[in-house]
Amino acid sequence: MLTPRDTGVRALADTLILDEDGVYDPANFNDRLLLGLKGTMSEAELHVIKARLRGGILNKVRRGEYRCPLPTGFVYDEAGHVVLDPDAQIREMITHFFETFSRVGSATQTVKAFNKEGLLFPSRQRNAQVAFLPLTASTAMRTLHNPRYAGVYAFGQRHYRRTADGKKQLRKRDPKEWLACIPDAHPGYISWEQYQHNLKMLEANGQGYQSARASPPREGAALLQGRVVCGRCGCHMQARYAVRRGQVDTWYVCARAYAARGAPHCQSIAGWPIDEAIGELISAEMTPAAVELVLEVRKEIEARHDEADQLRLRAVERARIDADLAQRRFMLVDPGNRLVADTLEREWNDKLRLLLDAQEERERALREDRLTLDDAIRDRLIAMTTDFKTVWHDPTLPNRERKRLLAYLVEDVTLLKFPTEGETRIHIRFRGGRVETLTTQNPKSSAQQVKTRPEVVELVDKLLDDHVCAEIADILNAKGIRPGGAARRDQAGAQFTDLRVIYLVKQYDRVEKESADLETVAAESVANIRKLRKPMPGFGHPQHSDGDPRAKRLLALAREHNVDQRHVDLLYTLEKFVPEAFGRALPINVSGAIAAVLLDAGFPVTALKGVPILARTASLIAHVNEEQSRPIGFVLSGNATEGIEYDGPARS
DSSP, X not given: OOOHHHHHHHHHTTOOEEETTEEEOTTSHHHHHHHHHHHHHHHHHHHHHHHHHHHHHHHHHXXXXXXXXXXXXXXXXXXXXXXXXXXXXXXXXHHHXXXXXXXXXXXXXXXXXXXXXXXXXXXXXXXXXEXXXXXXXXXXXXXHHOGGGGTOEEEOOEEEEEOTTSOEEEEEOOGGGXXXXXTTSSOOSSOHHHHHHHHHHHXXXXXXXXXXXXXXXXXXXXXXXXXXXXTTTOOBOEEEEEEETTEEEEEEEEOHHHHHHOOOOSEEEEHHHHHHXXXXXXXHHOOTTHHHHHHXXXXXXXXXXXXXXXHHHHHHHHHHHHHHHHHHHHHHSXXXXXXXXXXXXXXXXXXXXXXXXXXXXXHHHHHHHHHIIIIIIHHHHHHHHHOHHHHHTOTTSOHHHHHHHHHTTEEEEEEEEETTTTEEEEEEEETTSXXXXXXXXXXXXXXXXXXXXXXXXXXXXXXXXXXXXXHHHHHHHHTTOOOGGGGSTTOTTOOOOHHHHHHHHHHTTHHHHHOSSSHHHHHHHHHHHHHTTOOOTTBOOSSOTTOOHHHHHHHHHHHHTTOOOHHHHHHHHHHHHHHHHHSSOOOBOHHHHHHHHHHHTTOOGGGGGGHHHHHHHHHHHHHHHHHHHSOOHHHHHHHHHHHSOOOSSOOO
């Protein structure tokens, strides 16, 4: 069929067109007109034929008679009816798939369960042969979304169309727009109601901000995953995790406003106090009636293991049948045809190896299931009947199991944080309508956790009247009082020292509030240092016994520029008490003068140790300059070698 555009192109190229009626010249007006009429009529005729064929297909579809490719687990019988696959292993494996999904409530968890049990899922290949392969997430989702497994004849679930570039575009239709949907059209593995329930469960597993989003339990530590509602905006709260000091902390965050408008988080609540309160409540709610529940759980576990063993037994039977067929083919071959006999013998050996692997896999799984049931699960179930609280706090119990148990009792939990009061209200709505309200204290910040308690500060304040700092530290340690830093996880055994007591005195301004002059503070400080038998920092010099000239000059400059304030005065006051405590006069050295002057000038105390580096840098530059003009390094090294005899390890 030629279009007007094709006819015009051929006219420009002087091309003749031939059919059964004659020869046409597209350059001629009459011939081109005749070709156009024939093309239009041919197009209309093709459209009518295509419409009739499409109508026939749709009529068969509405009656459920149009044959479509069937998913794994279904075949056509001799009469053309859809029936379940006659292979028992395929039927039982698909049935086990849907039962596993109903139990775990997630496609991904179903895949993990199959992989853990070592089960293979049937898959029909392009050559109509069925192969048993490891179950994947895409296969699980495709199986769950296929209505054929519910015994429903469905047609027209997708709409195809061609784009401008010729590519095929796919769009899924709403079930109401399907061209055909006939329930109970053929046998199925699940009911139509179960199929719809599975789709709703898959939809609920998706991410979202709905207030009642029942997500499947996962491995995270957040006990209320998918069940927390914000008490301010009513939106679903997310569970987040943060690693701090080697420990994973749980947080419940309402981030809907932040994600939608960039606004601050509605609420951010620490999760571990909430989870502990919920766990205590659940432990208290469990009654002796849990014994009957435990027995039912045990029966379910045993039935699950038996079902998995039956599926493995089917695999062994299939491998044995294949091995028998390979053996019969080998026995029927002509012994003189060695090439064919060798090939069949090799196939027979391969089938025997597959049979042996299947048998060993079944025996291994049986041993593991029996061991798991007889030891771990049985002990845990027995303990559960006597002390549910111990089982709930058992560190070997997976978090997923706690969440699964919680889902049977709790519908949702609403959290409302009161920052000014330092507490969080927990409103728990149980299944059945009963409501319980709890209150938990918000965890303190890091600074609040390491802060010394007010009663300890008051005790130190009283002891300062009659004791020095070192004695106060001994008294506090004898009473079992620990400093605020002991709240850190790696400093649980920390004790008070004289330096910690001095820090408390300075931190809470004891010197400024109660000391009428600096002499009391100076006397206590000198006495503490002498009692600890430590050198007096900032005083004494091996060469300047009459006084460090550098310190004198620095203090004089500070006085000229009005920099000598409280710290310089304290330095002079300390100098008066040093001879009495140490038995000899120790003049102020340059280190003490530098520290006092810089502190009075507003220099941060944490940066004082870096100041001597500046002075050393100037002297090092002078040494480098002198070494360039008058090198003495080799001379000093030689004199040191001659004057000091080597007494180290023997040289090799």
